[in-house]
Amino acid sequence: MHDTSTGSTAKPSRRTVLTAGAAATAALAVGGPALAAGDVDDKKLRGIISRMTLQEKVGQLFVSRVYGHSATAPDQADIDANLKDFGVRTAAELIAKYRLGGVIYFVWAHNTRNPRQITELSNGIQRASLDQPRGLPVLISTDQEHGIVCRVGKPATLFPGAMAMGAGGSRADARTLGRIAGRELHAMGIRQDYTPVADVNVNPANPVIGVRSFGADPAAVSRLVAAEVEGYQHSGVAATAKHFPGHGDTEVDSHYGFPTITHTRAQWEALDAPPFRAAVAAGIDSIMTAHILVPALDDSGDPATLSRPILTGILREQLGYDGVVVTDSLDMAGVRQKYGDDRVPVLALKAGVDQLLNPPKLDVAWNAVLKAVQDGELTEERLDESVLRVLRLKAKLGLLHDPYVVPGGVDRAVGNLAHLATADRIAERTTTLLVNEGGLLPLSPASHGKVLVLGADLASPSGTTGPPTGVLAGALAELGFTTTVMSTGTAPSAAVIDRAVAAAGEADAVVVGTYNVSATSSQKTLVERLLATGVPVVAVAVRNPYDVARLPGVRAYLATYSWTDVELRAAARVIAGEVSPRGKLPVPVQRTDDPTKVLYPIGHGLTY
Structure with missing residues (x-):
């Protein structure tokens, strides 16, 4: 069924793949046929384990990760990357060498070009493993959080990210997102x-979670x-x-440093634990x-990844969780320092x-x-x-069938x-309307037919078809506006600001996307100069909703929580009045002059 000259996978019939899958696992079953789809039988699973070598158990x-779009015929650059990292050429060789239990897909590893290719890669990986x-x-796993993290x-189908879903506040919508996204995966x-991110983002300065969290209210997040x-x-x-026991209150990104959470045990129980309890x-x-x-x-x-008191004492024993515990990526600085x-x-294994x-x-x-294991530090x-936990999950998912x-x-x-x-x-x-003076x-x-669309043309997450200014302008054009696009970046220079101000003079309205505006950001200067022209300015916070606190003169401010197509198109429909804004802030926005005071509380959101 596999053409090694092209790396493509033939289209087997449903009967063919069922027979192949069942036959591969039937040889492992003890005392009967292979497990049926969704059937979890610990006796049979232990029988499988008893036949495994130590090396197979470790695997x-x-x-x-593995590089390439194909399990057997990746591009030369991916062959080179596999040789460099693993000493093998392909995913099939990697699986044969280490008898891997799992593979994670990444965009940068060239695993996810398009759905048909992903399907063929997945089948190729399974065939390579079952041939052993x-x-x-x-x-096979990936990080498909939606919003700013999509593989x-x-x-x-790309959905709004977690904080946007928090602004929507609908359990039904969250369930629908999971159902549709799950079906496609x-x-x-x-x-x-x-996914989902279960961290409660109570720190606006959090550099790694932020809009990946549903919000700052533990009950709503739960x-x-x-x-x-x-x-x-x-x-x-x-x-x-993820990420247990809770990554929501940190100012350090664990990809690059080792964050410390200073919550007391009581604070952890009240703030961080509820979403994980709800997940269990x-x-x-x-x-994770x-x-x-x-x-x-x-x-x-x-x-926490290496902590037995946290993973076994709290997660296993106190929260009563007996499912699979997976580490966050072990290439991150937080676990390697x-x-x-x-x-x-x-x-990590000793921790649980x-x-x-x-x-x-x-x-x-x-x-x-x-x-x-050979030295006795870990027992077999x-x-x-x-x-057993890994096999239980594979059995539940029907993979053993x-x-x-x-x-x-x-x-x-x-x-x-x-x-x-x-x-x-x-x-x-x-979509959340924060200000509409x-x-x-x-x-x-x-009345505002000519619209100038400005902002940062950010690195595109997988949920975008192009620069966010272009996507937003295109969506407004479809609604009858004549749009002009200008990229101003996240740190516009004086010359860029001058050009933007000149262009604003030819427009009936300006829509400007803001991205994580800081106290010293030249984005502030850009917006202030645009306001001084007298042309109506609509600002759209395309990531953190906290931007609104730094730009008090803006008469209309929206929050989309991401710059993916689906959220920008929705913002355009709100700007044009095609739909009314319904989102409510899932996090508080503090005043910049006194962060102990709230400018816009959780639940704030205007409509028309």
Whole structure:
């Protein structure tokens, strides 16, 4: 079924893939046929484990990146990257070498070009694993949070991100997002999604979570986390609540440093714990750890990922969670600063982790775990506990019955018109109108026909088809406005500001996108100069809603919480009055002159 000359996967019939999947796992089953889809039988799973070699058990605990669009015939640049990182050429060779239990897809690893290609890559990975002696299906994962973090782009359906969903406040919409997004991932062979973000973002300066969080109210975050979990898992995709025990109150990005959360135990119970408790109550399949220091929970100085008091004492024993625990990526500074890459995976397993995600040096990590068992630091029984949890999840998802997906199904499931229309309607319910002095909005082509659209042409997340200024201008043009576009960047120079002011003089209105405006940002100067022209100015905060506090003279201010197409198109419809804004702030916006005072509280949002 596989053409190694092209790397393409043939279109097997449904009967063919069912037979292939069942036959591959039947050889492993003890005392009967292969597990049926969704059937979790610990006796049979333990039978599978008893037949595995130690090396195979170690491999089941690792989830690795791999480069290339094909499991057997990647491009030369990806072959070179695989050789450099792993000493192999392809995903198939990587799986054969390490007997991996999981693979994670990234855009930058060239895994996610388009839905049909993703489907063929997934089938190729499964075939490579099942071709091995005692081969087991691979659990394929990705970070498809929506909003600013998406690994699978168009034509897949892209939804508003978490903070936008928090502004919408609808459990039904969150459940629908999970159900549709899960169905599309499932069709591409991706069966574990590292979402929802369960962190409560109580720190406006948080550089790594921010709009990836549903908001600052633990109860509201809990409701939406549980709803998304239900939606994803109803579609046969394992949801993953992250980042335990809570990454919402930090000013350090754990990709580049080692954050400390200074909450007391009581504060943690009140602020950080509720969404994770809600996820556990909703039957969450996996929980991701955080590379953060929480002295109130463990005063050893170790990150939570390596903390037995946190992962076993609190998560397992106190919260009663017995599902899969996966680390955040092990290539991040937060987990590497105290220990070397050989010690981190061993300590994580000792703490209670089951899946070791994306170690920077897979050979070092894999061999370190193997040696720890051989030397007696880790027992094989401890490995068996985690392998059992991983296999339980694969069995629940039906992977042990049929790991393949039918390529033709992806065209019907991914990005269909009904899904796209649903995403647009949800986005309209999240757009938040923060300021509308004198009823400036909505604008109409009759009175404000010529619109200048300014802002930063930001690096595009997968949910965008082009620069945000162009997307917003295009959406306004479709609604009858004549638009001019000008990129001004996140730090416009004096010359750029002068050109923008001159262009504003030829317009009936200006729409300017703001991006994380700071006290010293030249974006402030740009907006102030535009206001001085007397031309009506509408500002759109395309990431953090806190921008509004730094620009008090703006008469109309919207928050979209991201610059993805679906949110910018919704903002255009709100600006034009095609729909009324319905979003409510899910975080408070503090005053800049006195951060102890609130300028706009949680729940603020205007309409017309």
